[in-house]
Amino acid sequence: MSCTEPEPTSTDVVVIGGGIIGLGIALEAQRAGYRIRLIDPAPASGATYAAAGMLAPVSELHYQEEGLLGLTLASAKRWPGFMQALAADGYPDIGFQSTPTLALGADAADRSALADMREAQTREGLDVSRLSIREARRLEPLLSPHITAAHMISGDHQVDPRAVAAAIEARLLAGAGDSAKTAGDTIIRTNAAALLHRDPEDHDSPVTGVMLADGRSIRADEVVVANGLGAASLGGLPAHLVLPLRPVYGDVLRLRVPEHLRPLTTATLRGMVRGIPVYIVPRSDGTVVIGATSREDSNPGVSAGGVHQLLRDAQVLLPAVAELELLETTARARPATPDNAPLLGRVAGAGGRDIPGLLIATGFFRHGVLLTPIAAHVITGLLQGRSDPAHAGFRPDRFSPAVHPQERP
Structure with missing residues (x-):
């Protein structure tokens, strides 16, 4: 009797990173009908745990960061709907206050x-x-x-990031339904080790999933790298890609x-x-x-x-x-990041074309809570084949010399 390795788990979208950005992206993608796996050993225990939760695009405007203002204002406008959707699902207590x-x-x-x-x-x-x-x-x-x-x-508001994260995590588990019972846990509490590619020798080839730190693999149509500072050290990233996170x-x-x-x-x-x-x-x-x-x-x-x-x-x-x-x-x-703006979107290969299956959402610095709804909206739009030129300046490959330079925010 021969022993065979178990078939790898498969899903539509893997989100690496369970901070508030990764959680928000996973939630919106799940709402859009995608099967989700979120990978993080301890969701919401990093910067999200310490964040004060100010939704304050006006008072957060800093010198030489004016290009970020449009993104922060757009996200602030999305927060009421983001909050109301959680409340409608039975998670109303996220510490929202409309304090000036x-x-x-x-x-x-x-x-x-x-x-x-x-x-x-x-x-x-x-x-x-x-x-x-x-x-x-x-x-x-x-x-x-x-x-x-x-x-x-x-016009400034605030939320409690710990409460928001707990509500999203509960909603992800509740929204998975029976599919989670046959395809593994919705939230996999370990680290991601490396991206998997169609051609293992070519990291510009389409991304097909993730290898976990415990040796398991998850096949996926799309992988979103949203694990903060850990993004730059993830295995399997394109060799030309520079993620200058500090x-x-x-x-x-x-x-x-x-x-x-x-x-x-x-x-x-x-x-x-x-x-x-x-x-x-x-x-x-x-x-x-x-x-x-x-x-x-x-x-x-x-x-x-x-x-x-x-x-x-x-x-x-x-x-x-x-x-x-x-x-x-x-x-x-x-x-x-060097310009204090996020790395958000798809990644171009050395030839200039986007690498199928790979998206990045990191580098949010002090704006993580504020920018959660817009990050979730942008990434879900890209999953669905929609892109907005207004967000091109935040591409994650804008610091990569091998890629045609993008207009910076």
Whole structure:
């Protein structure tokens, strides 16, 4: 009796990476009728776990990143529908709040920086209004009387990324139906080792699936590489493809507000304190999130200096922060690119034609939560044969010298 290896699992789409981007893509593709397998040893335990969840395209506008604004605004418009679809499926509690944002400055230099930022925002047609300090303190009585500038930014919202990820994971499992029982688990909790190709010797040939770290293989019509910083080290990528991802670490704090101080703030506060940004995000459960440092060092753990900086600067804006209970300190690496814009779309081979079966969605840096709906929309559209020239500047092969240069965002 001869022993034969079991037939590999097959599916329509494999999504490598279970952060909020990978989860969002898997969900939208499943809704579009595709059979899905999502590969991640611990979904939503990376940058998603630390993220504050601000849906703030206006206050996230940064100098020399204006090309990203169209994408962030388009995704912000998609968030209500994304949220309502989850609620209709029985997952309403994702921490959504339509909280405005107050941009604050601590000293004269910060006031000047905020004025420059407001000028850039209004130049793009965005809704930002200047407030007097008295008006700002009337809205938020616990603000420091010593702040020097305040701007109101309308239209910002927030969600709880951990709650969103848990809801999507539950929806993926529920939406798989009986097919998951005959074709393996919908969420496979291991790492992906390498892409499989029609011609194993030619990594420009069509992608046909994924080899897992435990030796199993999954055949698929399409593979979406969405595993953040791990994307660049995945085996089987085209030799000419350059994915210039770098880790940018962020320290984030979660604190409980005592009853006598609630609400600590009803708006999200984004401050400049001696030129350093800090934010305070209120949650409906009586906690706040304070973040986030931006470190490009080799320390993957929580930075003592980062914690000190966040608490110090948050108290400059909101002195009552000193009375809060520190619940959690977290640090995670966010995947950034040279232009701080995502790597999103299909990949061209060395000959210039797109490689069938291969899509990439990574490099979202600090915008992962905000850009989840648009990333899911773009990738699902490509699965269905639809592309939008407006997104061509975010192609994942734009840094690859062997590919014809694309117009950058």
